[in-house]
Amino acid sequence: MPTVLIIGGGVAGPASAMALQKAGLDPIVFEAYDRTADGIGANLVLAVNGRHALHELEIKSALDRGFDIPRNQYYMGNGRRLSLVPNGKLLDDGTASRAIKRGDLYVALRDEAIARGVRFEFGMRMVDAENTGDGVVARFSDGTEVKGDLLIGADGLHSTLRKIIDPDGPPPRFGRLLNTGGYTDEVDVPGVTGTENMLLGKRCFFSYVHDPDGQVWWYAAPSWQQEQSREELARTMGPDRWRAHLEELFADDDTPALDIIRATKDIWAPWPIQDLPKVPHWRSGRMLIIGDAAHAVSPAAGQGASMAIEDSVVLGQCLRDIPDVPAALARFEELRRPRVERVVAFGKRAGDLMIVPNQLRRRVRDMVLPILFRRIALNEAASLSWVYDHRLNWDETVSPSAAAA
Numbered sequence: 001m002p003t004v005l006i007i008g009g010g011v012a013g014p015a016s017a018m019a020l021q022k023a024g025l026d027p028i029v030f031e032a033y034d035r036t037a038d039g040i041g042a043n044l045v046l047a048v049n050g051r052h053a054l055h056e057l058e059i060k061s062a063l064d065r066g067f068d069i070p071r072n073q074y075y076m077g078n079g080r081r082l083s084l085v086p087n088g089k090l091l092d093d094g095t096a097s098r099a100i101k102r103g104d105l106y107v108a109l110r111d112e113a114i115a116r117g118v119r120f121e122f123g124m125r126m127v128d129a130e131n132t133g134d135g136v137v138a139r140f141s142d143g144t145e146v147k148g149d150l151l152i153g154a155d156g157l158h159s160t161l162r163k164i165i166d167p168d169g170p171p172p173r174f175g176r177l178l179n180t181g182g183y184t185d186e187v188d189v190p191g192v193t194g195t196e197n198m199l200l201g202k203r204c205f206f207s208y209v210h211d212p213d214g215q216v217w218w219y220a221a222p223s224w225q226q227e228q229s230r231e232e233l234a235r236t237m238g239p240d241r242w243r244a245h246l247e248e249l250f251a252d253d254d255t256p257a258l259d260i261i262r263a264t265k266d267i268w269a270p271w272p273i274q275d276l277p278k279v280p281h282w283r284s285g286r287m288l289i290i291g292d293a294a295h296a297v298s299p300a301a302g303q304g305a306s307m308a309i310e311d312s313v314v315l316g317q318c319l320r321d322i323p324d325v326p327a328a329l330a331r332f333e334e335l336r337r338p339r340v341e342r343v344v345a346f347g348k349r350a351g352d353l354m355i356v357p358n359q360l361r362r363r364v365r366d367m368v369l370p371i372l373f374r375r376i377a378l379n380e381a382a383s384l385s386w387v388y389d390h391r392l393n394w395d396e397t398v399s400p401s402a403a404a405a
């Protein structure tokens with residue numbers, strides 16, 4: 001049974017481990033952090049296409065702690081209601097897009113993989129790796145060396161394996177937006193569980209949704225000109241300054257954003273929104289990157305985790321059906337690259353809509369928004385069906401491609 005070293009225990013790591021195990025391989029997951037390091041932070045929406053991919057891997061329990069959000073309701077900063085837009089078409093069995101805290105998703109996928117017998121090694125940060133002809137070797141920060149038959153980098157946006165495969169590859173692209181948010185039980189604002197409220201504010205984009213217990217989950221995407229790392233932002237924007245900045249951004253809006261911010265005890269420190277539009281090299285010999293490491297999507301698309309899970313299914317199919325490892329990895333890239341790059345471009349457009357460059361342009365935007373949203377309401381389901389209606393089939397056989405090898 002070929003041994004697969006998987007670097008990263010986020011979404012793509014455990015999901016691909018389960019897919020590879022199902023395909024008859026022996027995966028081991030190496031995660032840089034101790035298992036107690038997860039469980040906090042932001043939430044995400046797992047879209048219907050990602051949920052369908054999870055179903056193909058027979059992972060049903062992973063989303064138990066989330067709740068369905070089948071629709072988005074848009075508003076302008078002056079409180080004017082725009083369209084109600086579906087969050088992807090429901091699956092045939094009624095499955096809808098689902099909100100879940102990132103940490104809960106990580107833990108659920110990891111626990112499911114462990115329950116299926118996948119080995120996890122925590123506190124193992126990979127620092128180097130190389131092809132050795134008929135295998136691979138991965139080296140870790142504690143000096144450990146591990147040999148395997150192939151190496152999968154599911155190590156996220158700042159992937160080490162990506163830099164090993166191509167040291168000159170492009171760095172992540174800054175989307176001229178920051179991300180922040182929080183949770184609060186201390187506010188009474190309009191809304192129903194299942195509908196995400198998207199507020200196109202006068203100075204900043206804001207989103208909130210009620211969970212089934214009435215807690216409000218929110219995030220905001222302030223426009224930001226200069227690219228700064230999370231650490232630089234923490235140095236220049238302490239919690240009090242950051243809160244004051246957010247309150248100022250929403251002070252003139254006739255929406256619940258300001259009340260929600262004021263009612264939130266712990267607001268997440270900001271971080272830059274980034275994506276990876278085109279990574280030229282995903283693979284080298286028996287090494288491959290997947291998920292955010294290969295094609296990080298702006299969170300504005302709500303598709304990053306779904307792309308990571310779709311990758312996992314397709315990788316499992318390729319390695320199950322194509323015995324030659326480099327040919328299987330080449331076929332994986334051929335099957336996945338066009339779709340993920342299109343989704344990354346869609347995420348960039350969605351993020352650009354959140355940027356509020358100046359008040360003159362914002363006023364022009366606000367004049368066209370009602371017209372734009374009437375059109376979106378009519379066409380959204382059809383125009384985005386290529387994103388949400390994508391369906392993978394685990395039982396379908398993948399054949400090698402002469403062109404890709």
Ligand SMILES: Cc1cc2nc3c(=O)[nH]c(=O)nc-3n(C[C@H](O)[C@H](O)[C@H](O)COP(=O)(O)OP(=O)(O)OC[C@H]3O[C@@H](n4cnc5c(N)ncnc54)[C@H](O)[C@@H]3O)c2cc1C
Binds near residue numbers: 030043156305
């Ligand atoms: C605020 C925010 C909101 C988002 N919203 C959405 C959304 O609504 N919908 C959606 O689908 N996606 C969303 N995303 C994106 C989504 O979280 C990612 O696309 C998804 O987590 C990618 O999974 P991954 O496994 O590729 O990478 P990650 O989840 O980043 O996992 C990478 C893992 O690798 C580990 N690692 C890194 N380097 C090493 C190393 N050298 N050695 C060992 N381990 C290592 C890390 O510790 C981490 O556990 C959002 C992201 C953010 C930040």
